Amino acid sequence: MRSPKSEALLSRYSTIIIFLIPALTIFTLFVVLPIGEAAYYSFYRWNGYGDPEKYVGFKNYAYLFKNRVFILSLKNNFYIIAISLFIQLPFALLIALMISDKIKGATFFRTIFFLPYILAEIVTGLIWAYIYDGNYGLVAAVWGFFGAEAPFIIADKDWALVAVLIVIFWKFFGIHMMIYIAGLQAISKEVLEAAKVDGAGSFITAIRIKIPMLIPTIKLSVFLSLLGSLQLFDIIMPLTGGGPSNVTHSMVTYLYYFGVMRMKIGFGSAVGVIIFLICLFIAIGYQRTLMREDNENRF
Amino acid sequence: MKTFLKLFFSIFILASFSTAKADTIKWLHLFGDDDNSMPGMLKAVKEFEEKTGHTVVMQYLENESFKAKLPTMLQSNDRPDIFYSWSGGVMYDQAKAGFLRDISGVVPDSYLQTVSAAAADAFTYGDQRVGLPKQVAQVAWWYNKDLINQAGVDVSKIKMWDDLLSAVQQVKDAGITPICMGGKDKWPVHFIWTHLHIRNGGKALFIDSLNNGGWGRPEYILSGEQMLELVALEPFQKGWLAATWPDQAGFFGDGKCAMAFMGNWMYGAQAANSASGEGLGDDNMGMFNMPMTKGGLGDSGDTLGGINGWLFSSSAPDSAVELIMHYVSKEIQTEDASNGAYIPIVKGADAALENPFLQQVAKNIANSQYHQIFYDQFLGADIGRVVNDVSTDLAAGIISAEEATQAVQEAWEFNQ
Amino acid sequence: MKTGFKTFYLYLFLFLMAAMIIIPLYVSVMGGFKHTGELRTNSLGLPINWKFENYTSLLGNSDFWLFLWNSTVYAVGTTFFVVLFASMTAFIFAHVKFAANKFLYNYFLLGLMFPFATAILPLFLRVRDFGLLGTSWAVILPQIAFGLGFSIILFRGFFRQMPREIFDAAFCDGCSYTQFYFRFTLPLSTPILATVSVITLTGSWNNYLLPLIMINDESLYSWPMGIMVFRGEYFTDWGKILAYVSLTLVPAVIFFFALQKYIVAGLTGGAVKE
Numbered sequence: 010m011r012s013p014k015s016e017a018l019l020s021r022y023s024t025i026i027i028f029l030i031p032a033l034t035i036f037t038l039f040v041v042l043p044i045g046e047a048a049y050y051s052f053y054r055w056n057g058y059g060d061p062e063k064y065v066g067f068k069n070y071a072y073l074f075k076n077r078v079f080i081l082s083l084k085n086n087f088y089i090i091a092i093s094l095f096i097q098l099p100f101a102l103l104i105a106l107m108i109s110d111k112i113k114g115a116t117f118f119r120t121i122f123f124l125p126y127i128l129a130e131i132v133t134g135l136i137w138a139y140i141y142d143g144n145y146g147l148v149a150a151v152w153g154f155f156g157a158e159a160p161f162i163i164a165d166k167d168w169a170l171v172a173v174l175i176v177i178f179w180k181f182f183g184i185h186m187m188i189y190i191a192g193l194q195a196i197s198k199e200v201l202e203a204a205k206v207d208g209a210g211s212f213i214t215a216i217r218i219k220i221p222m223l224i225p226t227i228k229l230s231v232f233l234s235l236l237g238s239l240q241l242f243d244i245i246m247p248l249t250g251g252g253p254s255n256v257t258h259s260m261v262t263y264l265y266y267f268g269v270m271r272m273k274i275g276f277g278s279a280v281g282v283i284i285f286l287i288c289l290f291i292a293i294g295y296q297r298t299l300m301r302e303d304n305e306n307r308f
Numbered sequence: 309m310k311t312f313l314k315l316f317f318s319i320f321i322l323a324s325f326s327t328a329k330a331d332t333i334k335w336l337h338l339f340g341d342d343d344n345s346m347p348g349m350l351k352a353v354k355e356f357e358e359k360t361g362h363t364v365v366m367q368y369l370e371n372e373s374f375k376a377k378l379p380t381m382l383q384s385n386d387r388p389d390i391f392y393s394w395s396g397g398v399m400y401d402q403a404k405a406g407f408l409r410d411i412s413g414v415v416p417d418s419y420l421q422t423v424s425a426a427a428a429d430a431f432t433y434g435d436q437r438v439g440l441p442k443q444v445a446q447v448a449w450w451y452n453k454d455l456i457n458q459a460g461v462d463v464s465k466i467k468m469w470d471d472l473l474s475a476v477q478q479v480k481d482a483g484i485t486p487i488c489m490g491g492k493d494k495w496p497v498h499f500i501w502t503h504l505h506i507r508n509g510g511k512a513l514f515i516d517s518l519n520n521g522g523w524g525r526p527e528y529i530l531s532g533e534q535m536l537e538l539v540a541l542e543p544f545q546k547g548w549l550a551a552t553w554p555d556q557a558g559f560f561g562d563g564k565c566a567m568a569f570m571g572n573w574m575y576g577a578q579a580a581n582s583a584s585g586e587g588l589g590d591d592n593m594g595m596f597n598m599p600m601t602k603g604g605l606g607d608s609g610d611t612l613g614g615i616n617g618w619l620f621s622s623s624a625p626d627s628a629v630e631l632i633m634h635y636v637s638k639e640i641q642t643e644d645a646s647n648g649a650y651i652p653i654v655k656g657a658d659a660a661l662e663n664p665f666l667q668q669v670a671k672n673i674a675n676s677q678y679h680q681i682f683y684d685q686f687l688g689a690d691i692g693r694v695v696n697d698v699s700t701d702l703a704a705g706i707i708s709a710e711e712a713t714q715a716v717q718e719a720w721e722f723n724q
Numbered sequence: 725m726k727t728g729f730k731t732f733y734l735y736l737f738l739f740l741m742a743a744m745i746i747i748p749l750y751v752s753v754m755g756g757f758k759h760t761g762e763l764r765t766n767s768l769g770l771p772i773n774w775k776f777e778n779y780t781s782l783l784g785n786s787d788f789w790l791f792l793w794n795s796t797v798y799a800v801g802t803t804f805f806v807v808l809f810a811s812m813t814a815f816i817f818a819h820v821k822f823a824a825n826k827f828l829y830n831y832f833l834l835g836l837m838f839p840f841a842t843a844i845l846p847l848f849l850r851v852r853d854f855g856l857l858g859t860s861w862a863v864i865l866p867q868i869a870f871g872l873g874f875s876i877i878l879f880r881g882f883f884r885q886m887p888r889e890i891f892d893a894a895f896c897d898g899c900s901y902t903q904f905y906f907r908f909t910l911p912l913s914t915p916i917l918a919t920v921s922v923i924t925l926t927g928s929w930n931n932y933l934l935p936l937i938m939i940n941d942e943s944l945y946s947w948p949m950g951i952m953v954f955r956g957e958y959f960t961d962w963g964k965i966l967a968y969v970s971l972t973l974v975p976a977v978i979f980f981f982a983l984q985k986y987i988v989a990g991l992t993g994g995a996v997k998e
Binding site: 020021022024025028029031032033035036038039040041042043044046047050057104107108112114116118119120121122123124125126127128129130131132135136137139140147179184187188191194195197225226229232233236237239240242243260261264265268269274277278280281282284285288289292296 | 734737738741742744745746747748749751752755805808809810812813815816820822828830831832833834835836837838839840841842843844845846847849850865866868869870872873874876877878881882884885887900901902905915916919922923926929930932948951965969972973976977980981984
């Protein structure tokens with residue numbers, strides 16, 4: 010006769026296992042194993058046909074660290090991170106605060122601001138390539154209005170990255186806004202009511218109550234932004250293709266352009282592994298310093 | 309009774325034999341419905357199916373998707389039997405990996421006699437024949453007659469590279485944009501650099517470089533310096549680094565620049581991409597070959613261009629080869645040529661070319677002793693893209709002629 | 725008076741932002757009505773010659789609806805399983821104390837750290853070896869796998885913020901985990917369910933590379949693959965492409981609108997009185 014305690018334990022563990030198995034299996038098969046295989050390929054020179062045969066050890070990695078374009082793409086990723094953290098996220102928070110109150114047209118604005126995220130990356134790149142066009146685009150129209158000749162931003166080595174950063178901002182601030190809105194709604198109404206009763210205006214409420222209660226959500230959003238910034242690919246390719254003269258490459262576009270498209274799968278995998286390690290490093294550092302594990306709501 | 313059974317069985321066996329012989333041939337191509345290669349292809353399929361009882365399944369992928377997907381497709385059971393190819397390095401990689409079929413046994417000499425030998429050779433790998441050609445193309449200087457006349461340039465006097473430079477300067481002085489260029493796509497730029505290689509180095513040097521390296525040789529450094537001379541004149545349209553190939557074609561068709569260095573497909577493309585949809589009329593366009601360079605080892609009749617055709621995957625049935633032999637035949641190529649669809653490679657079909665420009669190109673190629681396939685195809689996926697990159701960097705003025713050749717040499721070494 | 729000004733600037737700011745978003749989209753939608761040549765010369769204005777047939781030929785094209793349908797199948801299939809599996813997993817991570825909890829959670833985070841572009845070839849080989857190539861599962865399963873990490877993070881974060889009292893009450897009543905999950909957690913999680921659904925639907929809807937590599941049969945093409953039909957080797961019909969792309973935005977927007985209400989639901993429940 011089993012004791013009630015061990016029975017409870019058994020049912021507890023069986024529930025855990027049943028709940029976790031589907032995700033674990035699919036994830037391991039289709040994410041973890043491919044990652045492992047890619048890491049394996051990174052030590053080979055392989056064009057993707059058949060099986061990898063030419064073992065080259067760390068040569069792919071050594072080449073990367075000396076490669077000017079890769080270093081540049083690494084730098085670009087950090088610029089993207091900086092813009093996201095210090096401009097895009099605060100902005101998204103601001104907008105979320107503005108439109109989560111019951112103002113007229115909140116739904117309208119929310120939809121509009123989220124639209125860029127829904128737009129496919131290829132399309133975003135194309136449309137913005139139009140806009141930036143110095144002959145016929147919005148840029149041309151605006152400059153022409155002031156009687157000046159428009160610059161060709163995407164063709165300009167110094168400004169192309171700025172152009173790309175603007176598009177990235179445009180496309181992704183909506184998703185962070187959504188996350189903040191979801192978080193804001195989790196704030197209990199009683200607290201807000203209490204603040205109202207105490208006479209706190211909307212500005213004070215925002216600063217003293219909402220934002221502090223949003224901190225877990227903000228931490229989450231920052232974390233996702235960091236990792237997401239490092240993976241940027243789909244939006245850069247149609248906009249600049251990494252150019253002009255390779256100044257707008259992110260690490261992933263570098264991987265695709267210099268690895269996959271040139272049938273250098275081993276080399277591309279090495280870049281992938283490096284990106285992975287950077288993300289891992291960030292994740293570990295983040296967990297240690299900012300995300301404390303609280304044991305609330307655990308049973 | 310016995311005879312009846314014998315008859316029954318022999319008919320049964322014959323019948324099963326013939327049904328077993330009906331193949332389904334998978335033909336992968338990149339010609340859209342509007343493309344003028346399509347009518348010829350559809351006609352060939354129809355005739356072939358009726359004649360042989362085999363079924364042909366055609367599959368279309370656009371250019372970039374085709375290149376992205378082919379490596380994985382070839383490694384799955386869905387691989388096509390026939391697929392499009394620009395020959396060159398990519399084809400060699402596919403052959404080396406064992407994805408292609410040697411069809412020497414299926415193609416009779418009588419057929420080979422009907423097509424241009426150079427074109428057929430482009431689809432061999434060592435002593436294996438892995439494909440059949442379809443068309444050829446050439447890169448030359450297209451020009452807008454009105455604008456050239458306005459600038460007072462006499463195209464017939466452009467014999468040497470320096471003459472071209474003077475012409476460009478003259479056009480510029482007349483306030484006209486000399487050259488349209490699509491820098492974002494990069495490959496339009498590499499035509500100039502590599503054609504200079506052809507002039508400066510010639511065939512023998514190229515083959516030597518291909519087999520033994522030495523891409524940094526002085527002849528090729530000279531090409532870079534010559535290109536820098538051109539670039540110093542600031543000949544391209546504003547923002548050319550952000551312009552794509554369709555943009556380039558459209559500009560030219562809109563009459564926004566005097567010249568463009570492009571393949572013969574520019575003829576159709578400049579009209580299609582222009583604002584009016586009409587482009588420059590036949591009367592307003594002209595074509596001249598890349599001029600010779602001083603002391604160049606190449607011949608002034610050497611050409612740069614493509615030889616495109618069809619490859620057969622390792623599991624392709626004989627009937628697939630028969631289909632292509634039926635398609636690339638005098639009758640169909642003559643008809644396509646008369647429609648100006650492409651420049652044919654079946655002997656005698658080029659007589660049907662009505663378009664004066666295509667006629668000119670066909671003649672150029674036929675007379676050429678050395679027709680170099682585009683470097684970015686011929687040298688393979690890796691080195692090819694390096695060539696595109698450094699050509700554009702040269703044109704943008706951010707690397708030196710030595711650095712350009714060095715990059716190509718490094719890429720070549722890496723791929724040995 | 726003060727509130728008047730503030731509201732004015734608030735709305736001004738919001739409208740300016742909205743304009744920045746609407747203009748590029750307007751360019752795209754209007755572009756579908758233009759001839760290709762006009763796209764280069766008149767990108768911002770109303771079409772001079774309205775070319776309706778870009779849009780009408782698409783709407784009348786059965787392939788167009790087929791591709792939309794396929795993309796819908798992939799998107800809905802992926803989203804359903806992601807929401808189910810991720811919420812189940814996050815539920816355990818958020819509420820159950822057990823030894824491997826943190827480790828497993830971090831395990832799922834790996835999915836966010838590896839660029840998809842590198843995983844394509846190994847993924848292809850795996851799907852091929854499972855014999856799934858050319859089926860819808862070839863697209864759906866990898867998408868589920870890559871979507872789990874992000875979704876688990878969002879779910880877990882949300883679950884952890886849920887008020888303690890509900891748990892204590894239900895647990896005292898002898899509720900099992902499973903019952904609790906279905907009776908309490910899910911119903912109370914509509915905002916986050918909606919958010920995760922929208923993100924997953926969008927991601928799947930716009931995914932170009934994965935279906936390209938996995939699908940060969942034209943009858944299973946996703947809509948991005950359908951764009952190919954309008955691109956020849958030398959000429960791209962931008963007008964048709966813009967029309968096509970504008971049309972495909974519509975379902976995505978509808979998804980969003982439909983799910984929007986659930987995100988808003990929490991708000992109107994206990995609205996702050998102005």
